[in-house]
Amino acid sequence: MTIPLWAEGLALSISCMFFMLWGAGRRGVMRNLSAIIPRSTPFANFLRTYRVFWNFAWTVADTMRFRELRVVPDWEFQGYSHFESLLKEPGGAIMLTAHMGSYDLGAHLFTETTKRSIVMVRAPEIDPETHQFERRLHVETAGDALRVDFNTKASDLAFELLDAVRSGEIVAIQGDRVTPGISSVMTTLFGVPARLPAGPFALAMAARVPIYPVFVTRRGRRRYRMITFKPIRLERRSRDRDEDVKRAVDEWAADLEQIIASSWHQWFAFEPFAREVEA
């Protein structure tokens, strides 16, 4: 954190070259890119992977700067009318997001500049020591209006989150990655069958609250954009609950596809998002 800030860009650019040696992560991003940009060449995707790592390094640096020094970047909004309706929801709501840009920073800014409080659900780190570090860091920096819960098992948090959303809180969940032990729904992403988490949709249906797709993308040095899409409302249109959930998941997948297509360099998915992509 003590590096001269004007040298930060240079330091990150050189450091990212070493990250390119991380074979599994590099291959994961390249495979995802080959599905996102179908006619791209492996060489072009190799260079694009560097850009993904570079953006990732910047967002981690900005998040750490916020946590250590409380320095926030500039923010702009897209789809503000939807964001406003999220803030004016009389009850709770679900903010569905992806591993894009700096969702951590977004959640902090949200609680600093609005009167609403957030419960942020995160997948735990695999390494126990890293998980403990993350947990401690969140306890130290989260503040009163932001609570971070770690989703270790599908059933662990369900009732707690249902209570939170019913009592008017906003629950922020990442809905672009299925971790082991989490229930999922099959949908299509970039023309490929892919699984997305079912939890947020089940929660929205149980609590009868809307889902707002919200993404935070990095636009430049210390500049981020919060993009809010039209809310997804889970309505029982048929007797088949799964079919209603599937309809909402497909809607989410379409939003996700749209944002990833335009901001592929901000999608920090280091594993192939679908089996077919992996193959």
Added chain:
Amino acid sequence: MRLVRDRTEARWLPSRFNLALFRAYALVRFHLAPRTLSREPRVYSLERNQSAVEANAVCAWYVATTAVYLFVSLRGLTHPVLLAVLALPTAAIVIHLLAIFSSIIGWLVVPRRMLEHGTGSEVASLLLHSIHIAVSIVMLGQGAPARWIAFTALTLVAANLVAAVMMFLLRPSVERLEDSYVGGALFGE
């Protein structure tokens, strides 16, 4: 946290810049900028180092001058074309290593309490600036182009000093101006 909402001219508020020269330029631009509200809401952060142009310009200047200094110092060791090609990436690595080195020094000499306020970064930056000034003074005795580059570097340092004095004198009025911009309604109100 000092945040400004929706006022587009706020991006030229001097506190968003680091070096006195850029702060002085920003103050002039601020007074020339039209007073408008952004179409979609925006939040501007009144923190140093918010400007990409400033950070990249300083970094590029350091890499470029170091490349020239390296070229002049190592001239005669190898073929000039090969040296010219290698000088730029080598300079980038040198600056990178010096940045890490200075940050370690900053981390070692600055008390923990002050590190949390970003002082370590400023100490590291000061160390790099000092090295740059010292090398530039040495390079004044060399032939062209190093002499001209060193002269320009030292002129910029002098201009920055003048700007720093000017901004120090203007500090109360700039603070009042910035305070009048900070804040605004919360979102959703």
